[in-house]
Amino acid sequence: MKVPVQILDLSSGAFVEAELFDEVTLEHFVETQRNWRPMVVEATMSMVKRGVDSKLQPTHWHWNWENKEAQLKQFGLSFYGIEYAGQLQGLMKVDLAKHAARITTQAGEGLAYIDYLEVAPWNLREITSELGQNQRFGVVGMNLYAAAVLLSKEAGFDGRVGLHSLPHPRTEQFYQKTCRMMPLQRDPAKESLLYLETTPELADIFLTEAKR
Numbered sequence: 649m650k651v652p653v654q655i656l657d658l659s660s661g662a663f664v665e666a667e668l669f670d671e672v673t674l675e676h677f678v679e680t681q682r683n684w685r686p687m688v689v690e691a692t693m694s695m696v697k698r699g700v701d702s703k704l705q706p707t708h709w710h711w712n713w714e715n716k717e718a719q720l721k722q723f724g725l726s727f728y729g730i731e732y733a734g735q736l737q738g739l740m741k742v743d744l745a746k747h748a749a750r751i752t753t754q755a756g757e758g759l760a761y762i763d764y765l766e767v768a769p770w771n772l773r774e775i776t777s778e779l780g781q782n783q784r785f786g787v788v789g790m791n792l793y794a795a796a797v798l799l800s801k802e803a804g805f806d807g808r809v810g811l812h813s814l815p816h817p818r819t820e821q822f823y824q825k826t827c828r829m830m831p832l833q834r835d836p837a838k839e840s841l842l843y844l845e846t847t848p849e850l851a852d853i854f855l856t857e858a859k860r
Contacts, residue, residue, distance in 0.1 A: 655732060656786035666737060666788075668795055672720065672727035677713035679736050680766070685709070687769040691778040706775060707814050708766060713739060716764075728795045730788055738767040738788040742796050744803050747810055750832055751845050759808035759845070760800035765792055774818065793827050794858050797851045807851025812841040820844075828854040 649670045654663040692709040719725050724745025730738040740762060747761035767788045769775040776783045793809070800807050812835060813820045820842055823829045828851075829844035846854070 653730065653791045655730070655737065655788050655791065658783050658786055664732065664785075666730050666732035666785075666791075668728060668730050668791060670726060670728050672729050672739065674714070674717050674720070676729055676736055676739065677717060680713045680739065683736075684766075684769050685711075687775060687779065691769070691775040694778050703815060703817065704774065705816075706772075707816065711764070711766065713764075713766075716741065726799060728792060730791055732785065736768065737771060737785055738765075738792050740765045740792040740796065742799055744799070744805075749808050749810065749845060750843070751830065751847060754808065754847065757808060758803065758805045759810050760796050760803065760805060762793070762796050762809060762811040765789060765796075765811070767792075774816070789822065790826055790858060793823075794855065797846070797855060800851070806848035807855075808846060808848060809851065810843065810845040812838045812843050815841060828857075 651668050652665045653668045655666045657664045688706050688709045692706045695705045719741070720727060724743060726742045726744065728740045728742070729736055741764040743761045743763050747759055749755055749757040749759050770781065770784045771786070771788050773783050796809050797807050800809055809829070811823070813823050820831070823844050824831055827846070829846045830850065832843050832845055834840045835843045
């Protein structure tokens with residue numbers, strides 16, 4: 649599957665057509681280690697040296713997508729990427745098999761659980777500003793999240809999505825305000841990460857707003 653999506657070119661303020669795809673390969677994972685991880689690590693080390701509050705530092709500097717190669721063909725798992733101008737701009741892993749809704753009104757119902765969602769570091773303000781660079785593209789993460797909502801609908805889960813957010817304040821705010829997700833609890837089983845979930849109604853509101 650390959651479909652066009654609009655991402656925001658922050659240098660011009662105009663939307664450009666990128667490609668959302670689900671044919672993720674090992675080569676994409678290698679690309680993240682080669683092109684993404686050095687920037688994330690460099691920014692994190694710089695923040696540590698400057699004494700920046702740990703809550704404001706990137707917490708995903710150690711992620712390694714290559715470790716997920718064996719999961720590419722695993723039942724119940726889906727991977728999505730966004731590419732523009734020959735560069736990978738974002739990646740996401742979604743689990744359709746192992747998680748159920750926690751919101752009281754729909755507890756036990758199936759949902760799409762976003763296990764990992766990462767945008768390229770040049771699209772993250774906290775990283776680019778730390779390195780003295782300009783942020784390149786916006787709404788990459790929103791497009792990936794929208795793909796998870798649509799996948800949930802295709803799977804018969806009515807748009808239900810759940811995830812544990814990275815602890816950065818901007819990330820938690822993104823899921824709550826932009827993605828319209830409900831914060832439920834700090835999960836002690838997941839390093840006290842904030843667990844969020846969306847209802848079918850909130851999923852539809854998000855999709856409507858995302859089209860504007």
